[in-house]
Amino acid sequence: MNALEAPDLLERPAPPEPIARRTRPFAWSLRRELWENRSVTWGPVAVAGLVLLGSLVPVARSASHFRETLDAVERHARVTLPFGMAPAPIMLACFLIGLFYALDALHGERRDRSYLFWKSLPVSDRTTVLAKAVVPMAVLPSIALLLSLTVFVLLLLFGTLVFAARGVGPALLWREVHWLQEPVIMAYGLAVHALWFAPIYAWLLLVSAWARRLPLLWAVLPPFALVALERVVADSARFGHWLGWRVTGAMQRAFAVDPGHLEGIDQLSPGRFLATPGLWGGLVLAALCLVAATRLRRRREPS
Amino acid sequence: MVCIEARGLRKRFGTAVALDGVDLRVEAGRILGLIGPNGAGKTTVLHALLGLVPVEGELEVLGHDPWAERDRLLADATFIADVAVLPRWMRVCQALDYVEGVHPRFERARAEALIDQSDIRRGSRVRELSKGMVTQLHLALVLAIDARLLVLDEPTLGLDILYRKQFYDTLLADFFERRRTIVVTTHQVEEIEDVLTDLAFLRRGRIVLDGTMDQIAARFAELEAGPGELAAARALGPIHERQLFGKGVLLFDGVERERLAVLGEVRTPSVADLFVAVMGRESAAAAGAAA
Numbered sequence A: 001m002n003a004l005e006a007p008d009l010l011e012r013p014a015p016p017e018p019i020a021r022r023t024r025p026f027a028w029s030l031r032r033e034l035w036e037n038r039s040v041t042w043g044p045v046a047v048a049g050l051v052l053l054g055s056l057v058p059v060a061r062s063a064s065h066f067r068e069t070l071d072a073v074e075r076h077a078r079v080t081l082p083f084g085m086a087p088a089p090i091m092l093a094c095f096l097i098g099l100f101y102a103l104d105a106l107h108g109e110r111r112d113r114s115y116l117f118w119k120s121l122p123v124s125d126r127t128t129v130l131a132k133a134v135v136p137m138a139v140l141p142s143i144a145l146l147l148s149l150t151v152f153v154l155l156l157l158f159g160t161l162v163f164a165a166r167g168v169g170p171a172l173l174w175r176e177v178h179w180l181q182e183p184v185i186m187a188y189g190l191a192v193h194a195l196w197f198a199p200i201y202a203w204l205l206l207v208s209a210w211a212r213r214l215p216l217l218w219a220v221l222p223p224f225a226l227v228a229l230e231r232v233v234a235d236s237a238r239f240g241h242w243l244g245w246r247v248t249g250a251m252q253r254a255f256a257v258d259p260g261h262l263e264g265i266d267q268l269s270p271g272r273f274l275a276t277p278g279l280w281g282g283l284v285l286a287a288l289c290l291v292a293a294t295r296l297r298r299r300r301e302p303s
Numbered sequence B: 001m002v003c004i005e006a007r008g009l010r011k012r013f014g015t016a017v018a019l020d021g022v023d024l025r026v027e028a029g030r031i032l033g034l035i036g037p038n039g040a041g042k043t044t045v046l047h048a049l050l051g052l053v054p055v056e057g058e059l060e061v062l063g064h065d066p067w068a069e070r071d072r073l074l075a076d077a078t079f080i081a082d083v084a085v086l087p088r089w090m091r092v093c094q095a096l097d098y099v100e101g102v103h104p105r106f107e108r109a110r111a112e113a114l115i116d117q118s119d120i121r122r123g124s125r126v127r128e129l130s131k132g133m134v135t136q137l138h139l140a141l142v143l144a145i146d147a148r149l150l151v152l153d154e155p156t157l158g159l160d161i162l163y164r165k166q167f168y169d170t171l172l173a174d175f176f177e178r179r180r181t182i183v184v185t186t187h188q189v190e191e192i193e194d195v196l197t198d199l200a201f202l203r204r205g206r207i208v209l210d211g212t213m214d215q216i217a218a219r220f221a222e223l224e225a226g227p228g229e230l231a232a233a234r235a236l237g238p239i240h241e242r243q244l245f246g247k248g249v250l251l252f253d254g255v256e257r258e259r260l261a262v263l264g265e266v267r268t269p270s271v272a273d274l275f276v277a278v279m280g281r282e283s284a285a286a287a288g289a290a291a
Helices: A025-036 A039-065 A072-085 A087-105 A125-165 A170-176 A181-210 A215-234 A238-254 A270-274 A277-299 B042-049 B092-102 B108-116 B131-143 B161-177 B213-219 B230-234 B257-261 B271-290
Strands: B002-013 B016-027 B031-035 B056-061 B077-080 B149-153 B181-185 B198-203 B206-212 B220-225 B240-244 B247-253 B264-267
Touching (some): A025 A039, A025 A125, A025 B092, A039 A072, A039 A087, A072 A170, A087 A125, A087 A181, A087 A215, A181 A238, A181 A270, A238 A277, B002 B181, B016 B206, B031 B042, B042 B056, B042 B149, B042 B181, B092 B108, B092 B131, B108 B131, B131 B161, B198 B213, B206 B271, B230 B247, B247 B271, B257 B264
Parallel strands (some): B031 B198, B077 B149, B149 B181
Antiparallel strands (some): B002 B016, B198 B206, B220 B264
16 A cells, blocks of 8 residues: 555645636537537528429429419419428428427436536536527527528529529519518518427426436327316317417417418517417416426436 | 535435435545445435535535535536546537536646547547547546546446556546545545545445545554464454465454564555455444344
8 A cells, every 4th residue: 555655745836726717608508509419400401402402493483474374463472482482391390300309408418428427517507408498499490590591592593593594574573572571571480489389399398307218208198198188077178279279379379361371571460479378378388397497407316 | 625524414315325424524635535335325425525416414515515506616626427428429629619618727738638648539529439538538628627626436437457547647647736636436446546545435325434544554454374373363353354375364453563563464455455354344243233
């Protein structure tokens, strides 16, 4: 046993006071989420690429509609259809990626035990959970907006070239497509849905923090069980309707028309949307779920 | 200066008692080896020190209550939980960027220098590295943090002897460079006993022996006695006895070396032998108490 030959430790000179650098735990937490979950960025990009490719033919064909004897309403509908349809698959992809991301966000780090590494650094549980909530609630909608706008602009440029090549004036295309209003509608649509879906993502994060295994089952089963129970016990379907409303409500409250006939920003109804109790109730629910998820991550015993 | 002060730590997981009144005091600048069999509560003690689990009792680490002030404590304390916790998808350069981004006391240059001593490439993902390299990387990240307390839980588990040796060499070189306290648990007692300044044996959630290596060396002695002296040696009350090449090797607690020296060769027991002896004595005592 020769440990005692170590020089007297307390006589060593104290090192100089360490210089504490400024850190940005939230920004780096967010960045590492994107490193880990590359599907968050590449999934929507891939879908946008497909949408772009798939829209080229309809846009190219729309030039011919100006040669056909169509009435103004029909022509407008056909020319603007590919432009109006393009964002939908991108937004849907971002929504779905967000669901799966949230379901795995706090479960995966326990499954692979990497949370012991994350927890060995001075990043609070609150910062971690918030960063994980921001991905589906803000990052993915922003990506959806960016990609939708990119696709929209590229289609418009492509259409302009096609129209010019076919001898139909590009000005006709630019008159039919509401190129100034469309981006505003996209941004609005994404913002209202991010707010409306917040409790869904927060619920999934909570399940992700709580479930020891099979988070998908725990996320889906209780709502379905409640729907079934209500049907059997009370012979009613209120909870089921409420769930459906949670999915489609934003569409119904935030737009004054059926989205298929969305034409301009005068058809948006932000006032009515903001006056919907379900919006605020949902946001409160989301906040409660996130607080609970933070507590669970904090208190979860290492196993 | 006291780094860790624990009194009466208790912890249950369901009906299982993990900690049953642990008292522990570690001065700053020491290297404490926390040794115990599987399930003795070593990891629970470490997790309590780091505020990962709430425990009953009084606990202060670097002047903080770990559970209540975990975020502040972690600026001064750092740990390697075990070999497998670095996220497998992470690239080496990302790990450097991330820790630099979130830790106020991370010296990137130091981590880079340690990584440069190994075969680890910056662009590799953790999953592409061997177990030994992952541990090297983790140690490089942790040693580059200018923390006052370093906690290592089975840091060399599953590594081959070369990596284990390298690990403790690096750790010791770092220790002599800067003043910090290290708490380490491991099964491979033989490899760290030269490194330790303090020792604590944990059994079934209780500390059964602790002290500085000086104190322990003064208290315990090992006697190698020939067959003729064996009866006389046994009369002095050894706590453990084993046979070695036809001679008896007896371990004594608190018997003066002068009294032993007349019976044979006396030396300081290795930590491993001491561990076996003390655990055996405790088991016998527990069995006696139960009967």
